[in-house]
Amino acid sequence: MTRDTKETARRLLLGSPSAPRRSGAAAGAGLFAATGLFAFVSHAAFDAIPEAVLWLFVLLGALLATGAAYGGSGLLVSAGLVFGPVYGPVTFYTWLIATGDAAPVAFVLSFYGHGAPALWGPIAVALAGGSHALGALCRRALNGRKG
Template sequence: MDLNSNATLRRALLGSQSSPRRLGAAAGAGLFGATGLFAFGSHAAFDAIPEAVLLLFVLLGTLLAVGAAYAGSGLLVSAGLVVGPAYGPLTFYAWLISTREAAPVAFVLSFYGHGAPALWAPVAAVLAAASYAIGALARRFGDRLGLR
């Protein structure tokens, strides 16, 4: 790889500006913590798994990843914004499963059950790649049309 392709790869992974990268990383960490605490709180208060609300958090992270890619952040920030809200509750439920005797096998897009983190890995990867691609393409089209 020559120097120009190395710079292009670095810009695609990390982004071109540091401000959207920092904001995206902070938002991804915040969504990880918020969804984990939400899962903990709902389990402690209601002994229920709020799948629909947690899926909305993942959708919010995906939309934020599109916006971050449009603003010039890289693929890693987009991945963090998608993985954060997906793996926040998965971390809590994995801990919960480890403290109990038995748990069910996880269904697709379920946050609770054996194998849920492995089921979410390809979903999160596809969502991260798609959100980055949509945001980057929108930025390119906006630049060509003079909208940015």
């Protein structure tokens, strides 16, 4: 790899040096914790799976990933912002299945059931990549008009 190729790969993954990487990573971890805690509380209090609310968290993560990419953050920050709200509830429900009774096979876009982590993997990758690409393209298009 030449120096330019290494720098391009580094910038794609990590973003520009001035990008707020730490705040994006902290937001992704916070979304992971918030959605996992929300799934835990809703299951403990209501014995229900709040799919619609959890989907809104996933969309919020995708929007935050688009904004982070627009701000110059890299693909890893965008992935963290999308994977956090996806795998927060999936991790809780996987633990619940492992310690409890039998569970059904997960439906598409369901956080609960056998196979939910495998179902959400490609969706989260597509959301992270698409959000990052959209944010980077908007940044390029709007910065191109100014200059």
